[in-house]
Amino acid sequence: MSLIEGQSGAWEAVIGLEVHAQVTSESKLFSGASTAFGGEPNAQVSLVDAAMPGMLPVINERCVEQAVRTGLGLGAQINLVSVFDRKNYFYPDLPQGYQISQYSQPIVGSGAVEIALEDGTTRTVRIARLHLEQDAGKSLHDRDPRRTWVDLNRAGVALMEIVSEPDMRSPEEAAAFMTRLRAILRYLGTCDGNMEEGSLRADVNVSVRRPGAALGTRCEIKNLNSIRFIREAAAHEARRQVAVIEDGGAVEQETRLFDTGSGTTRPMRSKEEEHDYRYFPDPDLLPLVLDEAFVDGIRATLPELPDAKKRRFVDALGLSEEDAEVLVADRDSAAYFEAVAEGRDAKLAANWVIRDLFGALNRSGLAIADAPVSASDLGALVDLIRAGTISGRIAREVFEAMFETGRDPGSIVAERGLEQVSDTGAIEAIVDAVLAGHPDRVAEYRGGKTRLLGFFVGQAMKASRGKANPKTVNELLRAKLDEGQGRDE
Amino acid sequence: MAGGALTGLTIAAARDALAGGEISARELALAHIAAIEDARPLNAFITETPERALADAAASDARRRRGEAGALEGIPLGIKDLFCTEGVMSTAASAILDGFVPPYESTVSRNLFEAGAVMLGKLNLDEFAMGSSNETSHFGPVENPWRRRGGNRPLVPGRPSARSGAAVAARLCLGATGTDTGGSIRQPAAFCGVVGAKPTYGRCSRWGIVAFASSLDQAGPVARSVRDTAIMLGAMAGFDPKDSTSVDIAVPDFEATIDDGVAGLRVGIPAEYALDETPGDIRALWEDGIAWLRDAGAEPVEVSLPHTAYALPAYHLIAPAEASSNLARYDGVRYGRRVEGADLIDTYARTRGAGFGAEVRRRILIGTYALSAGYYDAYYLKAQKVRTLVARDFDDAFEACDFLLMPTCPSDAFAIGEKSDDPIAMYLNDVLTVPASLAGLPAMSVPAGLSEGGLPLGLQIVSRAFDEETMFRAARSIEKAAGFEARPGPRA
Amino acid sequence: MAVDTDTVRRIAMLARLDVPDDELAALTGELAKILDWMGQLGEIDTDGVVPMTAVKPMPLRRRADAVTEGGMADEIVANAPEAAGPFYTVPKVIE
Numbered sequence A: 001m002s003l004i005e006g007q008s009g010a011w012e013a014v015i016g017l018e019v020h021a022q023v024t025s026e027s028k029l030f031s032g033a034s035t036a037f038g039g040e041p042n043a044q045v046s047l048v049d050a051a052m053p054g055m056l057p058v059i060n061e062r063c064v065e066q067a068v069r070t071g072l073g074l075g076a077q078i079n080l081v082s083v084f085d086r087k088n089y090f091y092p093d094l095p096q097g098y099q100i101s102q103y104s105q106p107i108v109g110s111g112a113v114e115i116a117l118e119d120g121t122t123r124t125v126r127i128a129r130l131h132l133e134q135d136a137g138k139s140l141h142d143r144d145p146r147r148t149w150v151d152l153n154r155a156g157v158a159l160m161e162i163v164s165e166p167d168m169r170s171p172e173e174a175a176a177f178m179t180r181l182r183a184i185l186r187y188l189g190t191c192d193g194n195m196e197e198g199s200l201r202a203d204v205n206v207s208v209r210r211p212g213a214a215l216g217t218r219c220e221i222k223n224l225n226s227i228r229f230i231r232e233a234a235a236h237e238a239r240r241q242v243a244v245i246e247d248g249g250a251v252e253q254e255t256r257l258f259d260t261g262s263g264t265t266r267p268m269r270s271k272e273e274e275h276d277y278r279y280f281p282d283p284d285l286l287p288l289v290l291d292e293a294f295v296d297g298i299r300a301t302l303p304e305l306p307d308a309k310k311r312r313f314v315d316a317l318g319l320s321e322e323d324a325e326v327l328v329a330d331r332d333s334a335a336y337f338e339a340v341a342e343g344r345d346a347k348l349a350a351n352w353v354i355r356d357l358f359g360a361l362n363r364s365g366l367a368i369a370d371a372p373v374s375a376s377d378l379g380a381l382v383d384l385i386r387a388g389t390i391s392g393r394i395a396r397e398v399f400e401a402m403f404e405t406g407r408d409p410g411s412i413v414a415e416r417g418l419e420q421v422s423d424t425g426a427i428e429a430i431v432d433a434v435l436a437g438h439p440d441r442v443a444e445y446r447g448g449k450t451r452l453l454g455f456f457v458g459q460a461m462k463a464s465r466g467k468a469n470p471k472t473v474n475e476l477l478r479a480k481l482d483e484g485q486g487r488d489e
Numbered sequence B: 001m002a003g004g005a006l007t008g009l010t011i012a013a014a015r016d017a018l019a020g021g022e023i024s025a026r027e028l029a030l031a032h033i034a035a036i037e038d039a040r041p042l043n044a045f046i047t048e049t050p051e052r053a054l055a056d057a058a059a060s061d062a063r064r065r066r067g068e069a070g071a072l073e074g075i076p077l078g079i080k081d082l083f084c085t086e087g088v089m090s091t092a093a094s095a096i097l098d099g100f101v102p103p104y105e106s107t108v109s110r111n112l113f114e115a116g117a118v119m120l121g122k123l124n125l126d127e128f129a130m131g132s133s134n135e136t137s138h139f140g141p142v143e144n145p146w147r148r149r150g151g152n153r154p155l156v157p158g159r160p161s162a163r164s165g166a167a168v169a170a171r172l173c174l175g176a177t178g179t180d181t182g183g184s185i186r187q188p189a190a191f192c193g194v195v196g197a198k199p200t201y202g203r204c205s206r207w208g209i210v211a212f213a214s215s216l217d218q219a220g221p222v223a224r225s226v227r228d229t230a231i232m233l234g235a236m237a238g239f240d241p242k243d244s245t246s247v248d249i250a251v252p253d254f255e256a257t258i259d260d261g262v263a264g265l266r267v268g269i270p271a272e273y274a275l276d277e278t279p280g281d282i283r284a285l286w287e288d289g290i291a292w293l294r295d296a297g298a299e300p301v302e303v304s305l306p307h308t309a310y311a312l313p314a315y316h317l318i319a320p321a322e323a324s325s326n327l328a329r330y331d332g333v334r335y336g337r338r339v340e341g342a343d344l345i346d347t348y349a350r351t352r353g354a355g356f357g358a359e360v361r362r363r364i365l366i367g368t369y370a371l372s373a374g375y376y377d378a379y380y381l382k383a384q385k386v387r388t389l390v391a392r393d394f395d396d397a398f399e400a401c402d403f404l405l406m407p408t409c410p411s412d413a414f415a416i417g418e419k420s421d422d423p424i425a426m427y428l429n430d431v432l433t434v435p436a437s438l439a440g441l442p443a444m445s446v447p448a449g450l451s452e453g454g455l456p457l458g459l460q461i462v463s464r465a466f467d468e469e470t471m472f473r474a475a476r477s478i479e480k481a482a483g484f485e486a487r488p489g490p491r492a
Numbered sequence C: 001m002a003v004d005t006d007t008v009r010r011i012a013m014l015a016r017l018d019v020p021d022d023e024l025a026a027l028t029g030e031l032a033k034i035l036d037w038m039g040q041l042g043e044i045d046t047d048g049v050v051p052m053t054a055v056k057p058m059p060l061r062r063r064a065d066a067v068t069e070g071g072m073a074d075e076i077v078a079n080a081p082e083a084a085g086p087f088y089t090v091p092k093v094i095e
């Protein structure tokens, strides 16, 4: 827990998130129009989405399954009866004049997400609920000085609104929560988690209080589409509220927008008149009734989720907590690692994935999905090391070549003649040459300065251009140096 | 056959004449097109589609020659302008939808056309089907072709399907589609001396019908005989996967059983439908109806529907609440008319203020109020609970009887403008039709006699959910016994 | 409960309905009368009564996840009172 130092003492931020996650599906929640990203304007719009007179909603089975799957993944209660309500308000990107959502009876009830913090501790963030609802269309305000343009391609796409309890106490915790939630959604395959395309976005509720005191007045910062923005917006908003209170003011409950340029929040300009959404059950739909068998069927196909995977990596594969956390943070990373580790030394595999692959990906700004080195090729590289075909050092060189060219390690090693030399005769010649070239050092060693062994090994490896088997080099050097010294130590 | 004879046919008779090759769909269409032109002062149509009618008729005659006749092959119909029709302006009689041409066809009208029906045009109605009198259309009121005995004051045809009722009564079409939310098929049918049937909620698809109150709206036929409504409903009804409230059960051959009679059935007479203000002629007609059914072998039993009195206020909360939300889409952005304002909110308010008529605005405001924070529980939720009780009353009654008989309306047709300044007085017209709407039950009105003023009166049959067959049998028994032959006289 | 002109004005704003000032008083009176009339529902005991959801109790049907519609931008904007190419347009919105 990190406190905010104000002029009058320490303050604590209290943060809750309302996350909108676009359900992974082919078609919309209540119509057969496509959900694909980036279509021509209004080309993915059905008569239902445009709210033509007399059009009626019919629910998409896949979206229901995805909501249940997500609920199960969040360890949440699945409500076998849920109800779709209309949330009534006027906006040009809301063609019906109401959003079909779930108000008093959502499909998923309370659950929880475990987050790992930087200091190695964990915290549980409670999930209040998850409900299904329609996304709105898109308003384009910058195309025309007098007009707002409206594209309804997104209108009616299924969203899961996932609401957390106000259980986070710092912007870092909010970011950690979003990171873990995103990972869970991606593991489940229920949301692609693509924040740049708007598939996942969050409203952040922030208030401040003296540590342990009653909750303060909260402000909601709308529609943040990156984890960094969530952290920055929460941090700025908490500091702003502290300043307001310390200046003798009071925080006003309001909706604010985050300016990504300045890193500050500001109140929304269009202060709508009071909100009164007039929720009522949508009479075009019936209550959504699920049976246990439907839920159990989905439960049976749940993948292993980050927490369970992390436990297994630590307990069964012997990885450290830190390495395990890094690997499970993203479904693709975990899957990549598991492919590399399959039938191999897991710790060695983890090292190569985390240190070398992730490092290279970071440097080149690539995602794991775009890694130029396939998991099977990286596994083959680990095999080459294990078999003694190449040394660890050579392996780094091979890896760099693999990353650059996308080629497999075997052909790179063969082409560049990088096979480790384990042939004793060949190594003996090198060792002899090294000893012969440094008689003074040999004398010093024999005089008791045995840590000079490293020097000889280095020289021998250098002379072999790294290809000599270091174990053999070691053994031979030790034998020859000790031999010359006699056996009477 | 002369034009007058052609327009005077029932659907069943026209079907037989077409099948026998005595007449063609084209002749039938031409006769109706001429009748519609002559009757323009009635203002029954918003959009006439004579060219479409002739094209439909030609296609129908061609199909018949190929031996492919459908259930309504060549039958000219009027389509209430609440049904969206592909390529033909569909307005819900509202200025806000003026000029709207849907790129789609409602399921019910598509079903009719696929059965061979010929479209004569789009029938006028109360704006968004709201009203009890057909006086709120942006395109002007529809007149009832009937006149009070000794009078010549124009009368309302009653309720949104009014035009449907008026157009069918005036021999402008052989049948018409209606929609019934709180009685909008049955009441105009009663006022105009024709037959109107509302099937069970979920029997006909709502897809493509401009929504008024989603949990109540149901399409149904208006025609000049019980058989004709049975034939039409058979074509209109059916499961539609595009409507989540459509019920996936087989559609029986309604026509096949209409003459099975009511012998051995128990007819429930609900005491609560005898209102203090029910006039003597209507009470007398109800007695006649009971007698007719008894003579036909049915056993009258007294039943109680104790929450009847509360159905009307519950309806007038639920329907406007749903309407306030259903009509939010009319915002001048994607279709219809826009009135530009100072900014977006002002544009919305002006568009909707100018686009909706007074009664629609009133209902939107009531509905918005009933759903707004702090009032939801007391109004909307309360009304939906009362609705459960109303529906339960019917369930209980159907333990003791097989169908119910009651008057359709508490009065005969009233004069245009007579009641429109007192909303509650106008709402009271629905008092006998609304309970079955709330319960979602099949209900129909069959003309059974004339009022003291010489205007048509209807008797209403209500049956169990998805038991339209019993409803039609009972209605047919009344029709046969009543021998209602009257039709509107020539207009002065 | 009393409905006053301020309430009607607020409700009209929520409903995005322009109500001319000179109609406000009459409309307020009408709404008050209608709502008063609806007050009779309060006479009924509805404790424990489940609000009605469907005439025939049935589960919500779910459709298969498949793209079956779209690719009709021209038709989608064909009836719009104002458009810019395939976009709908409205008076500028400031967020």
Ligand SMILES: [Mg+2]
Pocket: A018, A203
């Ligand atoms: Mg929010």
Ligand SMILES: [Zn+2]
Pocket: A020, A133, A161
């Ligand atoms: Zn939401």
